[in-house]
């Protein structure tokens with residue numbers, strides 16, 4: 001077993017669903033392979049969203065500690081970037097095994113800090129694990145290109161070499177998957193890393209980084225700092241950090257993209273979304289409704305690929321009452337309890353914001369067909385629960401349509417034709433994901449061609465690409481050039497070095513120096 005050393009032991013102990021006392025354990029930093037207590041006096045409380053009890057306290061890492069983390073990463077880069085690709089691959093082989101062996105523990109940590117159900121939390125780990133498994137193919141992924149005989153006795157080849165120290169800033173909603181989009185890809189390419197987990201869900205990242213060390217990753221290769229704005233600004237400004245991966249809200253994403261880019265760094269920034277599902281009248285009704293309910297309310301709607309907006313085309317809108325009936329059957333409960341379909345949202349503020357957006361929809365003329373705002377979960381009265389909520393007759397100028405709600409709220413619109421539905425989606429600034437439900441291939445093909453969204457599902461409600469592809473959200477949902485994971489991820493974490501070489505068996509010394517451009 002792994003020695004869990006990422007947290008101090010508070011008075012309440014470290015049981016995962018036990019109530020914690022006010023002397024909650026602090027979460028440590030990882031600097032140069034050591035799990036250390038921060039010297040800061042500023043901590044952020046992390047609450048269990050089902051109870052609002054404090055789980056842990058996260059340090060606002062001091063500047064000196066963040067500098068030390070970067071120094072460790074710089075120093076580690078010299079050896080790590082020179083390590084054989086087979087050695088890095090071996091670390092990934094061991095790492096994927098350790099993640100599999102510890103999946104239940106990881107899932108429990110996710111449920112405690114983030115709130116989602118245990119089964120969903122395992123899915124969170126598994127989708128990240130797939131990226132680690134893909135990293136095991138680094139021996140093919142990092143191949144360069146060669147071209148012999150580009151001129152007389154001359155050949156050229158290009159290497160994909162690491163960038164140096166890279167950094168990642170993660171959101172709260174996928175405590176395992178999104179960190180695993182970041183540092184494994186970076187380090188398997190030979191980079192070293194500064195990782196800043198979401199200050200709301202630090203525990204899973206700590207477990208993952210602990211397992212990475214257990215897998216043989218040398219000290220200093222991955223360091224963890226915690227905090228909010230100060231830590232983000234440090235990452236954006238530190239001259240030794242070459243690239244930043246960000247996933248989270250629009251506001252933070254644009255800020256980090258701009259500040260990091262101004263400082264000459266590569267930045268990839270995945271941001272918010274408003275994902276539309278188009279329901280054609282020819283769709284398979286049973287499977288479409290089943291999928292819609294899961295994709296709208298799973299993880300309490302706190303997925304960047306949640307299907308939060310349904311556009312019913314023509315007669316398909318007659319299915320809405322049945323959608324409401326099915327949604328009523330979902331069980332809202334603390335995520336660790338068996339049978340829960342959705343858990344709480346992340347914070348009381350998030351709940352308040354969701355409820356306000358629902359009310360704004362009603363005030364602006366939408367109909368509330370299912371209202372989960374006043375739900376009380378017995379035994380968990382202090383939790384941030386919102387039940388499945390459905391607004392119909394929503395129009396694109398309503399606030400509940402324009403904003404990402406990020407809660408268990410499905411807004412529904414009607415359209416007369418497929419073209420009208422496509423127009424609504426293409427007029428929306430976001431381009432993360434969309435789906436169409438139809439049994440007609442020509443309809444699906446037209447949708448795919450005309451829609452300006454980066455990830456499309458055909459009878460698939462949440463089309464998150466597997467890691468042999470990349471996460472290709474577009475337009476308002478992404479800033480940068482290279483997407484996360486897959487080939488694009490390898491490109492993001494490497495730069496090309498191109499060698500042009502001449503070797504002649506008998507050296508023919510030119511009689512004159514060439515001053516014109518060689519052709």
Ligand code: NAD
Pocket residue numbers: 169170171172173174196197198199227228229232247248249250251252253255270271272273303304404406432471473477
């Ligand atoms: P968030 O932006 O609040 O936090 C993300 C990270 O940014 C955290 O580490 C946080 O410390 C930092 N941060 C927060 N506000 C900041 C600010 N003003 N300046 C600088 N840094 C700041 O996001 P969140 O609430 O944790 O996550 C939810 C959001 O993430 C949703 O909008 C969701 O759609 C989006 N998301 C997108 C994807 C994607 O791949 N497109 C995936 C998951 C989540």
